[in-house]
Amino acid sequence: MNVVFGWQLVAVLVLLVAAAAAVVGVGRIGSWRPVVTAAARAVAQLAAVSLVIVLVLKSGWLTAGFVLLMFSIAAWTSARRITKARHSRWAAVPIAGGVAPILALLLATRVVPTHPIAVIPIAGILIGGAMTATSLAGRRALDELVSRRGEYEAALALGLRTADAARLIVRPTAGQALVPALDQTRTVGLVTLPGTFVGILLGGGSPVQAGATQLLVLVALLAIEAVAVLITVELVAARKLRPVELP
Known part of the structure; x- marks a missing residue:
């Protein structure tokens, strides 16, 4: 199955973005600008990736560099979400701590082929999951420190160390950051058919292959996100991932 590219697709995309922006703006649940900006960035980024990926898939070194680029952008995004600063190197630690050992295990055991066309999508999914878990855990932790500051200061007054x-x-x-991954795993096949499963089917793979690959991805994400949340x-x-205005 392929989406037909033409003016109809462009019109539908514009309509959907406008509808989303209108709902956000009229409903006063936020600003409409981030919706439009996100959609515009998605268009630009996917267009660029579509051009670059052809070259990347021809080289193992370029594949490794592309994975490193995905990791760097994920760390930058989480840093901005958690600390409002775009240069916090500590945001990279939970993502690397979760993804690196799991991805190495999958490649070392050849459960995931070492071919670039297999490594890039799997690495992207795993890095994306770690990024989301890191951002959610970090923001929730900081919100708790702000809303329960009295309890935090009382604990300090009793002699507890800052950490x-x-x-x-x-x-x-902290476990609430795992809710999206847990819900996705619990409801797979019943409520949702995730992208990995659908992609393999559309690519000509068997339902068994699609199911096995999707199960691997979901379980790997659970492990990665659990590690990322704990490290975050x-x-x-330890005051490594806190805005300067927080104690």
């Missing part, structure tokens, strides 16, 4: 006091506040709610919470507690 220990922060852990008491942020750890109980520890970094927030």
Whole structure:
């Protein structure tokens, strides 16, 4: 199945973006500008990737460089979401800590072929999951420190170290960052047919191959995101991933 490219596609995309922006603006649930900006960036980025990916797939070194680029952008995005700063190197630690060992395991055991055409999409999915978990865990931890600042300061007054006091506040709610991954895994095949499954079917693979690959991706994401959330919470507690205005 292929989407037909033409004026109809362009018209539908413009209509959908306009509808989303209108709902956000009229409903006063945020600004319409981020919706339009995100859509415009998606167009530009996918166009660029479509051109670059042809060259990248011809070289193992270019593939490694492309994966590193995806990782760098993910770390930059999480840093901006958590600390509002775009240069926090600490945001890269949870993503790398979750993705690196799992991706290495998948490639070393040849569960995922080492061909560029297999490595890039799998690495992208895993890095994206780690990025989302890191951002969610970091923002939730900081929100807890702000809303429960009195409890945090009381713990400090009782003699707890800064990191220990922060852990008491942020750890109980850290698991909420795993809710999207857990819900996706619980409902796969019943509510949703994820992209990996559909992509393999559309590419001519068997339903068994599609199911096995999707299961691998979902379970790997659970492991990666669990590690990323734990590391993020520890970094927030250790004051490595906090805006300067927070104690």
